[in-house]
Amino acid sequence: MSSQIIHERLASAIDQWVNKFPKGEQKSATLMALRLVQEEYRWLEQPHLDAVAEYLKLPKIDVYEVASFYSMYQHQPVGKHLVKVCTSLSCCLNGAYGVVEYLEGKLNIQCGQTTKDGRITLQETECLAACAGAPAICVDDKFYHENVTAQTIEKMIRPLIEEGA
Amino acid sequence: MTEQVLTVKIDGKTLSCKPGQSIIEVADQNGIFIPRFCYHKSLSVVASCRMCLVEVERAPKALPACATPVADGMVIKSQSKIARQAQKAVMEFLLINHPLDCPICDQGGECELQDLSMGYGQSESSFYQSKRAVKDEDLGPLIATNMTRCIHCTRCVRFGREIAGTPELGAVGRGGHMEIGTFLKQGVQSEVSGNMIDLCPVGALTSKPFKYQGRSWGFGSHSHMSAHDCLGSHLSVHTQVTNVGKEQRLMRVLPKESHHVNGTWLSDRDRFSYTANEQNRILKPMFKKQGNWIEVSWQEALTLAAKKLSELKMGQGQLLLSPSVSTEEGYMAMKLAVHLGLETCFSMLKQDLKDQFSGVGVSQITMHDVKQAKNIVMIGSNPKVHQPILGLAIRQAQLAGAKVEHLTASGLTLNYQATQLIAHPRLWVNHLLSHAQSQNIAFEGIKSVNTEVGWGQVDLWVLGEGVLMHPQGSEIRSLVSQMVQATGAKLLILTEGSNTAGLSIVAKELDVNLSDRPYLQKIGIHSEAIWLHQTHPEFDIPFNETIYHQLKKSFVVATSSFWSDQMKEYADLVLPIASHYETSGTQVNVMGHVQSYQAALMPLGESRPAWKVFKVLGQLLGKTDFSEIEALSDIQQLMKLSVLSHAGYDYKVDQLRPANQVSLLNISAKHPMACDAQVRHAEPLQNTMDQLRVRISEQTLQSLDIHSRKTVVLFSGAFSEVLLDISHDIADGCIEFVGDYRELAGSWLQEIELGNGA
Numbered sequence: 001m002s003s004q005i006i007h008e009r010l011a012s013a014i015d016q017w018v019n020k021f022p023k024g025e026q027k028s029a030t031l032m033a034l035r036l037v038q039e040e041y042r043w044l045e046q047p048h049l050d051a052v053a054e055y056l057k058l059p060k061i062d063v064y065e066v067a068s069f070y071s072m073y074q075h076q077p078v079g080k081h082l083v084k085v086c087t088s089l090s091c092c093l094n095g096a097y098g099v100v101e102y103l104e105g106k107l108n109i110q111c112g113q114t115t116k117d118g119r120i121t122l123q124e125t126e127c128l129a130a131c132a133g134a135p136a137i138c139v140d141d142k143f144y145h146e147n148v149t150a151q152t153i154e155k156m157i158r159p160l161i162e163e164g165a
Numbered sequence: 166m167t168e169q170v171l172t173v174k175i176d177g178k179t180l181s182c183k184p185g186q187s188i189i190e191v192a193d194q195n196g197i198f199i200p201r202f203c204y205h206k207s208l209s210v211v212a213s214c215r216m217c218l219v220e221v222e223r224a225p226k227a228l229p230a231c232a233t234p235v236a237d238g239m240v241i242k243s244q245s246k247i248a249r250q251a252q253k254a255v256m257e258f259l260l261i262n263h264p265l266d267c268p269i270c271d272q273g274g275e276c277e278l279q280d281l282s283m284g285y286g287q288s289e290s291s292f293y294q295s296k297r298a299v300k301d302e303d304l305g306p307l308i309a310t311n312m313t314r315c316i317h318c319t320r321c322v323r324f325g326r327e328i329a330g331t332p333e334l335g336a337v338g339r340g341g342h343m344e345i346g347t348f349l350k351q352g353v354q355s356e357v358s359g360n361m362i363d364l365c366p367v368g369a370l371t372s373k374p375f376k377y378q379g380r381s382w383g384f385g386s387h388s389h390m391s392a393h394d395c396l397g398s399h400l401s402v403h404t405q406v407t408n409v410g411k412e413q414r415l416m417r418v419l420p421k422e423s424h425h426v427n428g429t430w431l432s433d434r435d436r437f438s439y440t441a442n443e444q445n446r447i448l449k450p451m452f453k454k455q456g457n458w459i460e461v462s463w464q465e466a467l468t469l470a471a472k473k474l475s476e477l478k479m480g481q482g483q484l485l486l487s488p489s490v491s492t493e494e495g496y497m498a499m500k501l502a503v504h505l506g507l508e509t510c511f512s513m514l515k516q517d518l519k520d521q522f523s524g525v526g527v528s529q530i531t532m533h534d535v536k537q538a539k540n541i542v543m544i545g546s547n548p549k550v551h552q553p554i555l556g557l558a559i560r561q562a563q564l565a566g567a568k569v570e571h572l573t574a575s576g577l578t579l580n581y582q583a584t585q586l587i588a589h590p591r592l593w594v595n596h597l598l599s600h601a602q603s604q605n606i607a608f609e610g611i612k613s614v615n616t617e618v619g620w621g622q623v624d625l626w627v628l629g630e631g632v633l634m635h636p637q638g639s640e641i642r643s644l645v646s647q648m649v650q651a652t653g654a655k656l657l658i659l660t661e662g663s664n665t666a667g668l669s670i671v672a673k674e675l676d677v678n679l680s681d682r683p684y685l686q687k688i689g690i691h692s693e694a695i696w697l698h699q700t701h702p703e704f705d706i707p708f709n710e711t712i713y714h715q716l717k718k719s720f721v722v723a724t725s726s727f728w729s730d731q732m733k734e735y736a737d738l739v740l741p742i743a744s745h746y747e748t749s750g751t752q753v754n755v756m757g758h759v760q761s762y763q764a765a766l767m768p769l770g771e772s773r774p775a776w777k778v779f780k781v782l783g784q785l786l787g788k789t790d791f792s793e794i795e796a797l798s799d800i801q802q803l804m805k806l807s808v809l810s811h812a813g814y815d816y817k818v819d820q821l822r823p824a825n826q827v828s829l830l831n832i833s834a835k836h837p838m839a840c841d842a843q844v845r846h847a848e849p850l851q852n853t854m855d856q857l858r859v860r861i862s863e864q865t866l867q868s869l870d871i872h873s874r875k876t877v878v879l880f881s882g883a884f885s886e887v888l889l890d891i892s893h894d895i896a897d898g899c900i901e902f903v904g905d906y907r908e909l910a911g912s913w914l915q916e917i918e919l920g921n922g923a
Contacts, residue, residue, distance in 0.1 A: 046349075059326075061335035064348035068337045126339070 005051035010040055014055065026056045030066050034073055043074035071125045072141060079114040079121040081160045084138045087124045090131035099135050099148060100124065106157060120160055173239040188230035188241055189217055199243050200252060200281050202259075202366045203318040204231035207429055209327055214259070214318050216281065218251035219243045227251035249285075256285040259316050261292045263367070270314065272368030275381045278316065299344050305352035306852035307359055307433055309376050315345050315369035321361040328430065330560050330580030331355045345369070356553045356837075359436040363419065363429075374440045374849045375417045379405055384416055387765035391435035392489040392663040392745045393840055394552040395755035398427035398435050402746055402765035413766040415442045415746055425532055425758060432553035433853070434837065434844060439746060441846030445728045447741040448770025458733065463771065466740055467778070470722050471785035473694055473738070474505050483692050485706070486511040487699035488662025489841050490775065491750025493800040495668045497779035498698050499677045504788050507696065509677045511668050513705045514630065514661050514835060520639045520816035526666030527757040528657045528814075530625075536561045538625035538655065544572045544593065544641065545631015546659060549580050550837050555659075556580060559627075570620055572596060574631065574832040575860060575901045576894030586618065589896040590832065591824035594637055597644050606651045608644065609819070623648075627657045630834040636824070643818040658814065660755050662841070667753035671804050694720040698775070699742065701729040704839055704907065724775060727842040741772035745843055748774055749797055761801075776800060827916040829869065832899045839907040854905035858890040859919075861900045866891065868898075869919060876922030879909075886922050 006014065013036050017029040033052050038044050044067060053063040067073045071084070083103065087096045100111050103122050107115050114121040130136035133146025137156070145156050170181050175188070175197050182191040187210065192199045202214040212232035219230045222240040227247055242248055260282065267273045299312040319336060322345065326332045333353045338344050347353065353361075362372050384403040391398040399421040404413050418439045420431035450466035451458045461469075474482065484502040486495060488511045495511070502509045535541075535558045549556035560581040563569050569583035574590050588596060600618045601608065626649060632641050642658060649656040660666065672679060695716060702708055702716065716735035723736045726744040747768045751761040768774065776797065783791025794800060838850050845851070859877060871877060876886045887902075895901060900917060902909055 059332035061332050061348060064337055065335040068348070069339045071339075 005041075005048055006037065006055050010036060011055070018056070027058055027062065030056060030058065030063060031070075034063070034067055038073060043076060043078055045075070071123070077114070079118050081120045082123065082140055083120055083157070083160075084123045084125035084128075084141075085111075086126070086128045086130065086134070086136045086138070088127035090127075090134040091136055094134040096135045099137065099153065102150060102153060103157070106153070119163075120157075171235055171237045171239075173235050173237075173241060175241045176243055182235050184235070186235050188219060188221075188228075188233050188235055188239075191235055192230065192241075192243065197243065199230045200285060201231060202277060202281075202316060203320060205320055205323075205364060207328065208320060208323045208364075211319060211323070214316065215255045216252060216259070216285075218248060218255065220245045220247040220251075252285050253287065256282060257287060257290060257292075260286060260290060262297045262313075263316060264296065264313055266314070270311070270368035271309070271371040271376060272314075272365075273380070276368060277366035297341065302346045302350055303352060304347070304370075305354075305358070306849045307373055307437060308353065308362060309371045309373040310369065311371070312344060312346070312369055314367045316367055317343060317345065318366055319345070320364040320366070321345065321370060324361055324364055325353075325355065328360070328557060328560075329355045329357050330557075334361070356434070356549060357430055357432050357557065359433045360420075360430050372417060374437055379416050387763060388421055389418075389746060389762045389765055390663070390752055390760055391431075391438075392752070393434050393438060393844055394432070394554070395660045395663060395665060396426055396552055396554050397663050397752050397754040397758070397760060398431055398554055399423040399760075400431070400435065402439070404766045415439050415766055425756075426754070427554045428557075430554065430557060434553070434840075434850060437849050438843045438847045440849055441727070441843050442744055442746060443769065444846040444848070446744070446769050446772070447725060447728055447739050448772065449741060450771065451739045453737045463740075463773070466738060467781055467785055470738055470740065471782055473720050473722065474507075474696070474782075475786055477505060477507070477694055481692065482507040482694040482696065484509045484696045484698065485513075485700050485702060486668070487705070487841060488513065488660070488665045488668060489745070490664060490668075490699050491748055491752060492664060492667035492671055492804060493750045493797055494698075494748070494775040494779070495664065496671045496675070496800055496804045497776045497783075497794075499668075499672055499675050500791075501779055501783055501786075501788075502696075503675055503677055504783070504786065507678075509672070509679055511665065511672075512661065513700070514633050514707075520642060520814075526660055526669030526755070527753065528655075528755055530655045530657050530756055532558055532756065534655050535559065535625065535657070536565070538562050539567050540621055540623050541567055541569045541625045541627065542572065542620050542623045543569065543583075543627040543629065544597075544645070545574075545590070545633075545635065546571070546627050546629020547573070547577050547579075547834070548627070548629070548659075549578070551630055551834065552659060555627075568621070574830075574896045574899050576892070587894065587896050589898055590631065590635055590830065591637075591826070592616075593635070594640055594644065594821060594824065597641065597648075601644070601648055604648070604652065606648050608647065622652070623654055624652075625655045625657065627659065629659045630661070631832070633659070633661060634834065637822060639816060640818050640821055642814060643816050646814040647817070656814065657755070661835075663754070664752045666755055666757065667751065667759075670753065674804065692719050694722065697721060697723045697725065697736070699725055699842065701725075701727075701732055701842055701845075703729065703731045704845060705835075705841070724778060725842070726772065727846055729842070729845075740778055741768075741770060742778065743768035743772050743774045747772070750776075751801065828898070829865070829917050829919065830899050831901070831917040832896075833902040833906060833909070836905075836907050845907070851907075854907075855903070856888065857902065857904045857906050857909075858888045859900055860890045860892050860895050860903055861919075862893060862895050862897050863891055864897050865895075865899070871919060871921050873922040878920040878922050880918035880920060889922070 014033045017032040018026045021028040037048050037052060049063050049067050050060055053060045085096055085100050107120055107122055109115055111122050111124055128136050128138050130144055130146055135148055137145045137148050169184050171184055172181055175192055180191055180195050189199050189204055199217050201217040203211055210231050212229040217230040218227035220242040221228050267279055301310045301312050304310055322334050325334050333347055334345055336343055337346055337348050361370050384405050387402045389400040389402045391400055401419045401421040403416045405416050406413055418436055420427055422429050449460045450463055452461045484507045486498055499509055563581040571583055571585045573585055576585055596618050599616045600620050626645050632638050646656055721736045723739045724742050726742050746765045749764045753759050780791050780794050838854060839845050876888055879885050879887050
């Protein structure tokens, strides 16, 4: 049921977005609604998607399409920190897969997995719009690291690993 | 104001067109071919495949013809170097991931990609990496998938969204990972899903029943008509000659474009009912001798039938006629019935026949009127399920701004937006009267009552199966038609079967003795002989033990294409009749379109067209006028169908009969997948049904003192435990079966008893 997942506070946050669009065009709020729900629950499972569809009165498949298109939406449990390596064209040409391999070794996980302590998830992502600084990494959807090298990766990853340890 | 006319030039031809038209539309109208995959005239334009790129003078690069509107003086070249280069490049991209499995693909030979790759493809690709592969999804018993072949044109997705109104398929994922699917892996439920097979330009979505059955280039194509709803969709029936000219097989059925009925679409029921054509057929005349069925010759069988029927005294026998047979066949059967003094009935559902001859078969309305309506009220009707093509038309009207209201006894799952007024059927007449009062329409001698309906000024009334089965059906039909006369609105009275209209017209011409009260009550009283034509009473009429015993006691002659298990018990003589697709004839649809069709293939086994059988039977009974009929055209001349003098509804009710009070009313309509013998034998369609459940409200359960919440026991028919579906979307005092309730044919709009289950 949507009311259990989209509780009052979440609903009013989504409504703010719905109200920005003309009446009957609540479909436009799908992206933000999904983002708000993800911020609340950290990742989106099917009941979350269904709840958004029900709340916005949309066919379920409409929400599935959006949720599966954007790599910012997580569909599986993720760790505390998200490390996303861009593997689109510019980064790929500048050695993005070397970056992925380095991080896999460093964290002892495969790309797409989460470390055993639940601290870090490593993922590939589509273009981060940082082609001039390729290869690029985005941490926690907020912090960009450009022109990464083994040294800068070390510098970037150490605080995440050691944090609170 | 005169409409603006633009002039454009395509491939050197100067053409005039209207503003707002796209280049591809103008080209199509003028017979200029531009290749395309995603564009379809009935769907929205997405311009995603880029196959229709053309050169437009003064444009910097090739433009998609489907998404570029024409402008005055535009010069378009679809065959220039720039255009051809662009088209070839697109084709190369499309073929990167498309498998080269044409020899084992069902679409082979009628594939748009295969055709266009002949013209635009190259023998070599500059892509050397491996092709992608996509896991297939099970979309149910009707659609076979091979998603690796998909080129992402999204025609199927747009069909679901725009036409069917049931968005089930979507484009999930992104870029190279994009896949067409349901995401939930739950299959598609749409009643018109088969159209996605036609729309798919490649072999990604193909027909499951037709899988690996044949190659389209060997097929003969025959125009025909569907016989499963009162609209009569136009069909293209494909047959194949096998075994060197000896045997013909019915291969598949596709829609035939028709502007006044089905457009380019077809319901799944009409599309897949052909699968029954060789199932459980009666192949030889059979006679039951001391409980055992023995084969007899046609000569013996007909002589025996004639002997039995001629022994009848007036009013001792009955003819139960399927409402889906051709008019010619019905004419001959009823002519015989008149000679023999048999009572005739072709209304299987109707419980109230007071207005039998008031032209209820034909409504003076067109499909265009339906799509143009602004305020539609539908009483006891669920066209999405029972007349899917009408459902699509109502949806179009609603999308164009029409207000749609339903008066129903239980909440309907619809493919358009509508207000639903859920009320017990015994209150329906009340609601109509209060609506009439709000519109200042008075009925002489009928007291009005006060309830708020709020329908406003209605311009189209649709009366469906709920009214057909309603004990006060005559009253509802009469009240609505009087309102229609007062307001100038349109009226559509949906009928059962495919040819109630045609049969009504010839029945009146022949002055047939139609039952004037519920047929079943009569059947229970007397009948020395019963003649069943293309019908199995255990499925086709509200059935019970008493009727079964009456059938067993009477001499039952069945002229039928299909066996049924119970028929073997109650019938005494069966004559094999050509199936619908093996029959030539004429049908009149509910909107009065008279349409003739030719048999698509030869009758199976020893079965014969019904009209020939009835002609010989008439001759054997010594009726001279039967000898004069030599061909189908002779019957057509006799029945004067072109004069539709009985159209319109003129029955006036002067007094309301009280609504019958029952404690628990079953409001289920006849199951759409059990509507006639052909559909009942079509296995793929039968497999689309969900598990049987009984829908009931919490209050009703409490008032019946039933405390179980998972199942209930049904006391009608076989004592059986049925799953419960407790819903607040159903009128109190009613129950409705959902899912597979074919076996519960017995009790539409009748009282029913329930007991405690688990």
